[in-house]
Amino acid sequence: MTVSPTRIRAVNAVAASGSFAAAARLLGISQPAVSQHVKGIEEEFGVRLFLRRNGALHPTPLCLELCDVAERMTEAENAATRILTRRNALADGHISVGLGNSMPGMALIALFNKRHPSVSISVQTGSFEEITAAVITRRVDVGVLPNVPDDGRFRRELLVRQQVVAIVNADSALASEQCLTCEQLITAPLVFRTRGSSTQRVVDRAFNGAGLNPVPLLTLDTRDGVYEAVANGIGVGFMWREGTGRTDTIRRIPVREMDRLYDEVVFAPRDDSGQVGEAFFAAAKVFGSSVLADAAAKGP
Incomplete structure (x- = not known):
């Protein structure tokens, strides 16, 4: 036997509000649906979740334990939502970066941090194959590597040409x-x-x-x-x-x-998007333009 998260939420709503009707309003579902969720648990597991006193439903000790589970479920759902949305929010967002070399990736990260100090950054380092795989499997949001194949899978922004x-x-x-x-x-x-x-x-x-x-x-x-x-x-x-x-x-x-020069680029899956990623690519464009301008000023 298993109990669904929907039923646990119904139990928690009844415990918080004191009635099936009030719980239904909290959850945005019908009163019979709330009643069915609660009574279904009681019948399937042979337990009592509520006692009626003075016209109100009062949770039993067992019910309070279920309510603790419901609170943890809510916290987990909120955490999951933050994880899924933070890459699209520049305020308190997050980006993960895969680096094959310390430079120029760290210099780019420093520029991005200066432009968007509220975005947290995590860095994974590794070989070319490891970082490429991490980008493809979305274990990092963006990678910074030289000689990334221009085969249509990736969006790319040039940082520097080097040998x-x-x-x-x-x-x-x-x-x-x-x-x-x-x-x-x-x-x-x-x-x-x-x-x-x-x-x-x-x-x-x-x-x-x-x-x-x-x-x-x-x-x-x-x-x-x-x-x-x-x-x-x-x-x-x-x-x-x-x-x-x-x-x-x-x-x-x-x-x-x-003596051949290779492009070192920021890259990410072409079908990926989000405000934080866009901001990182914008910083990469500024960084790359600055490097190319410096190289042009120095001459051959």
């Missing part, structure tokens, strides 16, 4: 180079990302195109892990040029076979 570069410790013999080649790098201790990384796909294509088959000294699952390995002198790693805001002694050196 993959080698990252080298300042004490490395390669640190003085202005540009590197895959042939130079094949003899160095290499630090790679795991499969699923957009960075690693570019690196693999470059070495394959040069007819080389590198064996990395170390393979790590995060960009930050690669960065720390290079900072500790373990080897040469790779990252998107604008993938971090850190300005320490790590050198970023272009690689001849990796």
